[in-house]
Amino acid sequence: MHFTSEQSLDADVLERRFTLGDVPGILWTSGSEPAPLILMGNQGGLDRMYSRLAARALGTVAEGYAVATVELPWSGDRPRSADAEQARADLRRAIEAGEPVAEEIIERLILPLVDQAVPESQAALDALLALPEISDGPVGTSGGVLGISLRLAAVDPRIAAALLFAGSYVPRVMFEEARQVTTPLLMLLQWDDEGNDRQMALDLFDAFGSKEKTLHANMGGHTGIPAFEGPYANQFFARHLK
Template sequence: MRFTSERRLDEGVLAREFTLGETPGTLWTPESDGPVPLVLMAHNNGMSKAEPRLVARAVHTASAGYAVTSVDAAGCGDRPRSAADERARAELRRALRDGEPADEAFEALVGPLVENAAPEWLTTLDALLELPGIGGPVGYSGWMALGIRLAAADPRIAAAGFFAGGFVPRAQREQAPRVRVPLLLLLQWDDEGNPRRRALDLFDAFGSEEKTLHANMGGHTGTPWFEVEDGDRFFGRHLR
């Protein structure tokens, strides 16, 4: 892991850019006298770690006393996309434009994104837990499909907050019963592209003994800011 820049933000948070192999990432850390828990904060479906809503969430969570990281895994952010990625994106755009069922196009795009991203996130987790000032346990926040993949496989993840705002591939739907950590699921009731029935069925499928569903009125990007604050309290119960 090589740190390439750092900035001290007004909130008392240190933001540092890093690279780990080909993976670029950002680490936000609070002022602290001892090790702090780590939250993995993932953006959705090929977006960027520099997306303003994600950065705002990360800074807020770091200022509450957590180390927070986000990375641009393969096919995300400014990283080159494979020819297969480009074909899958083109087919998805065509299906949506023509009003055709898009599930298989989403499957072809999102399934490989999840499988390619997961190893890079786990390698990043390994490296971050070796840094001074960062300790366990670990939380996860954000993209549900990737979160299911990670939480079902890695026992270091002790709590997860998922956004029910993206397509979840078949493989991750099948893995949902293996997610047994405390869970907070955020659902936008009127999400234009993600039927609420699918999110509710996934909520039923999760194997967690403690799972909470927060549903808010509004579209895909309308999650209220108070849910970020509730998310910090959720992590406070399970990572402190």
């Protein structure tokens, strides 16, 4: 793990860019006391999404966590994949045509991404949990590509709390993995999000094997999650990570 740059943000937050192998990432911490880590997901393209990611990270660091995010495969400055580009183009075409998105498109879009991203996230966890500013205890995940959070929760016992944002596609073949998940989870669903498959999200929530799982559904579109969900998410993480 190599730190490539650092800057101080407000409220005593240190933001450091790093690379792990050829995977870039960003780490936000405050102070030198070890804090529990929340691995924040993204939709690919750290620079493009920077302001939103930093805003979320600052809010979470203020609650006493360290926050990290890593670039997705084939996104941002990382090498492209022809198959991933094709799957994205097919998805866009189906949405623009107002057609239901075929399951095989979702599989081509998500399954290779999950296969590649999950080991990268686990390698990032290995390196991050070795830092003195991060406590070597339970880890939370927050948002990002739903399939990645699902696989991570299923395979990595360090994940003790998963905050999931319904709204990215999950192939039906992954529902079997969801049944293996026992991690406490909170899933946020925007009820009238037109770009979202509500029934898929409800079916997935149903499939998770976790004994503690909570669904919060609210009105509004994809970016309209109400402000009052912020404290709820904090309470959820505090119950499981502190």
